[in-house]
Amino acid sequence: METVRLGLVGIGKIARDQHLPAIAANPDFTLAATASRHGSVEGVTGYHDIAEMAAACPLDAVSLCTPPGGRYEQALTAIEAGLHVMLEKPPAATLSHVAALEAAARRANVTLFATWHSREAAGVAPARAWLSDKKINAVRIDWREDIRRWHPGQEWILAAGGFGVFDPGINALSIATQILPEELFVEHATMDVPAGRASPLAASIAMRCGEAPVRVEFDFLQTGPQTWSIEVDTDAGTLSLAMGGSVLTLPGEEQRTEPDREYARLYARFAELIATGQSDVDVRPMRLVSDAFLLAERRTTDSFSF
């Protein structure tokens, strides 16, 4: 396959922390341009937005690292320019937008890849394999992190369409929908929304997986130790995934830890999807978020500033 000429869009935290090193390490991609209003990458031609970049620079694909709010318009512009598109999670602000992008990509005969980076964490595939023939008795999901530490100054995250604590929380749901052998359903939810903001800083969700209760706690105000863990009680003991899916402990076994290769795996998959003319769009994590927002009892809490 020819090298994929890639445009990277939205040069912010995740673009710098993960996308740039993963692209540099993958010989299938050449970083040909960036589109960002304020950010740039040394040695790479920068444009203000996708339309300008697509008109001026020969590209095969774009990877969007912007917040979900503007993704639909950005992705549609890229698809209509005949470019393959990789989306950061969550794939767009609404499910209708994701469906419309899927249809547009099909019409344009380009690849659309809605990524879920946490599914690429080292423990997720072995957890899914181990759980596939077990009876699930109960599931506990705890995703508690400090918004000020991991999302400094990201006002968009607490605006409408920013997902609030569901921005990290959807990573837990992307893992749960991948490893559990039955579909998940939301039964009840409460959300704490700070005064003057649109999106929650904390959420508790009661879900069900078959007969098994699934308790979910998301908290964006966790100081001290940070927790990204999923525990699954089964007829063969308790499986534990910690550190966002990278550390797996199975009953009676030593803890398994491997180096982080989440974004390396995402770009390898994007190259494979482009080469084979396929798309990969799984909205199940986002559907659960949407259902939680539909069912939630909302409480207004103290105002919040970064």
Ligand code: NAP
């Ligand atoms: P960020 O630091 O705020 O960067 C996003 C970039 O997108 C900004 O630098 C901005 O660049 C551009 N942008 C375009 N429209 C924007 C708008 N309306 N508001 C704000 N910025 C806008 O955010 P991030 O943490 O990289 O997150 C981006 C996406 O990656 C989110 O969907 C998030 O869920 C996902 N993600 C984040 C992390 C993480 O640890 N931070 C991890 C995994 C996934 P210009 O101003 O230059 O256009």
